Amino acid sequence: MQRAGLEVLAATDIHETAAKTYKENIGSECVTKDIRDLSPNEFFERGNFEPDEVDLVVGGPPCKGFSTAGPFDVDDPRNDLFRQYLEIVEEIQPDAILMENVKGILSMHDGAFKQQILEHTDELGYNTDYMRLNAANYGVPQLRERVFFIGYQNGEKVSRPEQSHTGSKQKRVTEYDADSDFKPYVTTKSAVNDLAFLGVGEESLEYKRDPETDYQERMRGDQSELYNHKAPNHSERIQERFAKFRPGESVDDVESRIGADKIKTKKHTIQKWDPEAPTNTVTTLPEDFIHYEQNRIPTVRELARIQSFPDWFEFKGPRTTGGKRRSTALPQYSQVGNAVPPLLAEALGREIRVTLLGEKKVAQS
Structure with missing residues (x-):
């Protein structure tokens, strides 16, 4: 507003x-x-x-x-x-x-x-x-x-x-009419690739990559300090599970391809980001997504980028909470997921x- x-x-x-x-x-x-x-x-x-x-x-x-x-x-x-x-x-x-x-x-x-x-x-x-x-x-x-x-x-x-x-809501953004009055959909990679340097369990207060797209430059503005960019410290088992996903695949896709016994998870809403398409709806549960380049879930900052929050917008409170505390101490991930882009x-x-x-x-x- x-x-x-x-x-x-x-x-x-x-x-x-x-x-x-x-x-x-x-x-x-x-x-x-x-x-x-x-x-x-x-x-x-x-x-x-x-x-x-x-x-x-x-x-x-x-x-x-x-x-x-x-x-x-x-x-x-x-x-x-x-x-x-x-x-x-x-x-x-x-x-x-x-x-x-x-x-x-x-x-x-x-x-x-x-x-x-x-x-x-x-x-x-x-x-x-x-x-x-x-x-x-x-x-x-x-x-x-x-x-x-x-x-x-x-x-x-x-x-x-x-x-x-x-753009297309049903498939990867591979075709675009150059004569259209509209711009093509902003893809996941073009939105967050400059933040993808962060590995499992790592945190950064500064940028490690230069902006690569107009969208990244717009989100950065003149910001020099990086907020809310901390990755969860997943276990080896979780990282190995994430590595089995191909870009754009859901749990059902992976189970169909390699068998349910190879993936072993009760959570079926997980999807690996497709770098060449927009993401599906960001929710208050960060574990709904796997990063397209790293074997981890997205950081608060990466999801904020997907929601189109500029990088100067800093989220306060705990990064994440579990169980009943999520409804009382609204964590950063939930604040991002609840928002209107x-x-x-x-x-x-x-x-x-x-x-x-x-x-x-x-x-x-």
């Missing part, structure tokens, strides 16, 4: 580690509290802003109940957190609203949640529509589809942000900003 030219006044999140990361990098206040217990007035006071200062309210209610990556639970209490988001909207009455979720929200309960959002925002005076966007179409090296609800006061028409990239968010922010400014220009004329 900042890169789209918007000033961020305040935010709220239940996790202290996420709030610490937010305040460190964004600079505005992040109120740490369960939004179900946070009244609009308390949010305004602790966030140090007035409702009439707000043009846009952005929200990303937790999506565990909707996600096909986890249990598909109609009764998950987190499914109702979009209502708290709409309570804030109702109190502020901004010119525009933007809400993100996983695509499962469109079909869950036969579309009831989607319909509730559209009907409620209509009652609040917003012309709201939704769209499914793939992050790869906006320069993110990741085939990540998410749903965005956008609404405007005064009946302003909702429009999609202009696509910048294109910044390049996609920027495209949305620019589209909304242009629409709002267009309204004001017409009114002034």
